Amino acid sequence: MKTLKNDPPGCSQSLLAMRDTLEVLGGKWKLLILHYLITRDHQVNTFKKMQREISGISAKMLTKELKDLEENHLVHREQQNTKPITVRYTITDYGRSSEQLIQQLVDWGKIHRAKLLSVDE
Amino acid sequence: MKTLKNDPPGCSQSLLAMRDTLEVLGGKWKLLILHYLITRDHQVNTFKKMQREISGISAKMLTKELKDLEENHLVHREQQNTKPITVRYTITDYGRSSEQLIQQLVDWGKIHRAKLLSVDE
DNA sequence: CTGTATCCGATTGGATACTG
């Protein structure tokens, strides 16, 4: 498990917690990947399939993000005995703890798109 | 108000909403800034004060992030008649719509720090 | 198929000095 950065001096508890979350789940892709795996829990999600279906991500990025998520026990990596080799990625129980957060992202995105329509641009 | 990116083809509604949120509120600082302004709603929050108290942010970044947030009606900018000039930043009603999302970030950060302690590293 | 390695342009973001 990756260690977190130290508290910036004088940082409140909630600020620190936010920073931690942004450090672990921040960036362009991690929450999208978690969402992908959560909503496709019963499927066999291979590297290739994920790259195809998570629109816009490159192999390099997907590798890196999956590695980060695995290090933090949010995602499980399982190599299959196929030929050629395939790898199955699944969400862990711990990874599921991000579900509410993800739901908030979805909810807010909908709020924002609605707001956009209601405002003269 | 900034327009959002178009839907990547074949993108589900929830995925699209997540992308929107990450586009508007993503990055290292925006949610920290909103949190700052929400929790200090009754104070006079000037540029300098914010830069001092949001540990680690540079003037350049704070300028840019505040501008983005203002463009999206999440933050209000108000120039004061002081000498030298000061500027007061406040959260808007719309900005307050991010409060639940921020709370989730705080909650998850606490979960994660606890998890970190419970796992042999 | 699942990555890794390399190249390289684009972007990020700090430091510093400066303007109104």
Added chain:
DNA sequence: CAGTATCCAATCGGATACAG
């Protein structure tokens, strides 16, 4: 005080080729 302008280093991240 509230930014802007400039320089520059570090990182990001795509494309391509390649390895197991």
